[in-house]
Amino acid sequence: MNRARVVVVGSTNMDLVAKAPALPKPGETVLGGEFATIPGGKGANQAIAATRAGGATRLLGAIGSDAFGVTLKARIDAAGVDTGLLRVRYGASGVALITVDADGENTIVVTPGANATFTDLTGPERAALAEADVMIAQLEIPVETVTEAAVAARAAGTRTVLNAAPARALPAELLDAVDLLVVNETEAAAIGGERRPEPLLASVPRVVLTLGPEGAWYADRDGTSVRVPGVRVETVDSTAAGDAFTGALAVAWAEGREIVEAVGWACAAGAACARKLGASTSLPTRAEIDELSRGPGRAS
Template sequence: MRPRVAVVGSANMDLVGLAPRLPAPGETVLGDDFVMTPGGKGANQAIAAARAGGDCAFLGAIGSDAFGVTINARLTAAGVDVSAVRTSYGASGVAVIMVDRSGENSILVSPGANRSFLNLSDAEKSLIAGADVLVCQQEIPLSTVTEAARAAQAGATRVLLNAAPARELPAELLAAVDLLVVNEVEARAITGAAEPDATTLLEAVPRVVLTMAGAGAWYADRDGTSVKVPAFPVEVVDTTAAGDAFCGALAVAWGEERDLVDAVRWASAAGAACVRKVGAYPSLPSRADIDEIYHG
């Protein structure tokens, strides 16, 4: 059976500008191209999980504008269950993204409707508790993330928290997390260490994945496992949703009861498959795309 994945998080419309290089403060750079595509870490990870083979439901909020209609339609087209998506009167979330020719990016997010996603209903908590894995991020109110994690914990649903963007984490939230996924910037925000490693984070949670971009990922747990997983070499076009592809695929692999080190390797293949295309929605890989890179 396909693993059941519930994703609680943000949904945005991504406005992506491609340019030779990222502009300095106060500078205008003539761009190469422009793409408008649905995004937001929550919606991206839901689509990534569905394309990777999960039975995925998304819980979040979109606006009553045209962007909201498009976001909802794209989630549905990707096979995501949107029955729990709320519509809030006003603007949807928007992300303005600049990408240079090396694939590096700079992102400004206006949360819009995502700010209104508060106070989970009993039906939403029940959906979370019925999943195999809950995936959360930090682009929505942290009170909602904490509430979702506690609902998962009550239903014996495993909790994967992608602590992005970097914010201070409430102790109540950390206590409900089974697997924490962070990059080096986010790890520094949580630990306060100048050069944090995966094992340092085990003081807060039982399992950790520290992603290190081109240097791969590092998995560690309280049972004594500590393994560095190398990145798969690919030509980088756009890194925008690579972390989201990683988290969605990791949730599916974990829901399939794979060994977590192997699950991290498979998720790394998903991230590698993602960076080969421009824009979050088009680049999030299918299961076949992931397996192609994973099996070499």
């Protein structure tokens, strides 16, 4: 089987991750425990996730000229992602400050850095979109760039997947170019006004609403509405579980799997990711996803 060709348009950040017994309240200082510096950003995470899930993946985005940028590129390269078109801009790379509590819940503050400079697609970047089976994008880069990429991909016949995170209202031009929208309940409410997938079908033809450990809810304009159960695991850190889900979903869909089956496989990817600490370091391999997908532990 030929590998699915995936292009990810998105952010690249250095994640500074601290574990603590509880998330701090406003004005509160909490004594933490384990600390790690881990390459992340939703774009980089989803590119690595898609690669480990079996895709041949290229990343379009921007890193800074600082030490974080050097480390980011080296780690993304080592994961097998094609970074030949990744831009380097003078100044700081994007940074995410992440706190993870004892239950695996987290808070995240992202400073964009070089990601904010990723504007106006080049000819080679447009060509990469046209050569792909599927494009994945998120919202940690300028929304104008996401829109431009989605419109270009749609025009070239490339399937478009938008993970609408972080939550915000979206321009109609972008939604018109999306084939599959992936959102959590907060993001669904920000776009469609409800924590359900059906209202979003007025804007896009297919929606996956992620439900954490409970799995996902798929709906489309053909009348399909299916709850796909999750996989029960002991959660260590949920930071990149959504990115693992989206990367695996895009690969499975590009491989020609029936969409509800692809969503189920993606649920296993998200669960496998949540068993480990960190973002890019926790993203599962195809073998790990297959094993968890076949095994016991599906939520009822």
